[in-house]
Amino acid sequence: MDIPRQVVSFLSSRGLMLATAESCTAGYIASLISSVPGSGSCLDVGFVTYSPTGKAGFLGVREDTMKQFGLTSEAVAREMSEGALAQEACCADVAVSNTGVADAPPEGGPPPGTQCFAWSFKSRDGRIQTFSETRRFEGERNDVRREAALYALSRIEHYFNGRSQR
Template sequence: MDHQLQSVLRYLQDNKLKLVTAESCTAGMIASTLADEPGSGCWLECAFVTYSEEAKMRCIGVKPETIKRHNLTSEEVAREMAEGALRAANANVAISDTGVAGPGPGEGGIPAGTICFAWSFEHKDGVTTFSETRRFDGDRNAVRHAATDYAINRIWHYHNALAADDARPHKLPEAV
């Protein structure tokens, strides 16, 4: 196991994070990478592979109007995927991805290698979701592997962003 993955897994365990994935273009590779390691039941709850538009809607509640308005390769769809997976699982963090692994461009001319991600965390009394879009080089499988590594290695970044926000003093509204 590479050192970076080992660090992420230790972080998940130390912070009592239980993960669900909602994967499209990585087709379960994120969950599989995590499950390759002994003790994965401590940090991996379940995985949804929702490759088709219909599966995204049926299994994890992506709204048809979100797909129609923003395209399958969009942060909006990735966000709904992560939030839907979190609702459907006994987990406190979700990762999702949707995009165009290649070899050719996707619908609307979206370049191959474009992947949209979302990370959703149960936080306080709700859910906080972060999203980003990245473009990876290489053939189809190189893109899928790079997207998998990226998604896993950003968990700590966004989880720490929540903690940093909690630690920041928040100005109370002035009395009227």
């Protein structure tokens, strides 16, 4: 199964544009999409915001959210994907975000391989509906990053179909 190709086909067939807001995957999601011929019709913009200041400054993630829930949290992932869609120059209807730890976390942090995701969808009236999940992947650092990127893409159609119609 070629997940990036399926996602490009899905987005293109519906006239949807995608934005990515990536931390742990560091652009891997956007890279997988852009590897598919014709992806220019559905990939709008990608943000790589590894640091807390990047998440806050470029995507509007609130410092309170990062402090209260931690960087590896669904709350941060949600604010990342919603923040990508809120950017003035962003033309996307769909955003996917990822934040997590690929290998040994700081002491007291989440287990290695923990990844938080969010998928946001902008309706015609400008409202945003967001879904989020936390998953754990096994393997070496780059294996975790690749699996997380593929997983993030694999759930776009699922959540698109599950959103409420307004």
